[in-house]
Amino acid sequence: MSSKKDIADIANKIRNIPDFPKKGINFKDITPVLSDIKIFKKAIKQMATPYMNSDIHIVVGIESRGFIFGAPIAEYLNCSFVPVRKPGKLPWNTEIVFYELEYGKDSLEIHKDAIEKGQNILIVDDLLATGGTAEATCKLVSKLKGNIVGFTVLIELEFLKGREKLKSYNVHSLVKY
Numbered sequence: 339m340s341s342k343k344d345i346a347d348i349a350n351k352i353r354n355i356p357d358f359p360k361k362g363i364n365f366k367d368i369t370p371v372l373s374d375i376k377i378f379k380k381a382i383k384q385m386a387t388p389y390m391n392s393d394i395h396i397v398v399g400i401e402s403r404g405f406i407f408g409a410p411i412a413e414y415l416n417c418s419f420v421p422v423r424k425p426g427k428l429p430w431n432t433e434i435v436f437y438e439l440e441y442g443k444d445s446l447e448i449h450k451d452a453i454e455k456g457q458n459i460l461i462v463d464d465l466l467a468t469g470g471t472a473e474a475t476c477k478l479v480s481k482l483k484g485n486i487v488g489f490t491v492l493i494e495l496e497f498l499k500g501r502e503k504l505k506s507y508n509v510h511s512l513v514k515y
């Protein structure tokens with residue numbers, strides 16, 4: 339099966355929800371991808387395949403939909419999984435990075451011992467929008483001296499130019515809007 343056909347099948351399962359969670363946001367609902375195991379498997383394969391020969395040691399998944407895709411991608415690549423979480427959720431010593439939102443600030447955390455210096459890291463999320471979340475995660479991984487091999491997402495909202503924040507990294511997305 340060609341990857342073009344796979345990606346078209348995945349795109350057909352992404353549901354647009356206008357004005358959710360607030361007016362003006364066109365929310366990309368990925369739950370129909372998850373509820374069809376054939377499509378879910380295709381998504382995992384297509385997100386992971388460019389990194390098959392990259393000797394990835396750890397998949398870092400971003401809370402919360404990055405966990406849903408990140409854990410099976412780690413299994414697919416036969417490597418470990420590390421969660422990056424919203425503040426106050428991780429139980430042990432953490433590194434923290436603050437980042438700007440449209441209105442206000444947010445932060446993300448990772449366990450201090452989650453990555454060893456020089457390990458090859460693949461970062462996973464469901465969607466790249468402005469790139470703030472991805473950039474903050476790259477900073478966390480860099481604080482722990484991980485080697486960021488790539489960032490893979492199911493969906494990219496190209497008009498928000500998230501890639502510009504991630505210029506020094508390899509970014510792979512399946513479905514682009």
Ligand code: AMP
Pocket residue numbers: 363364365366367400401402403463464465466467468469470471472500
């Ligand atoms: P950003 O930091 O702007 O790149 O936002 C990326 C994060 O916000 C991802 O973890 C997404 O899950 C979520 N997100 C942003 N915009 C949308 C959207 N239109 N539909 C669904 N999720 C979104």
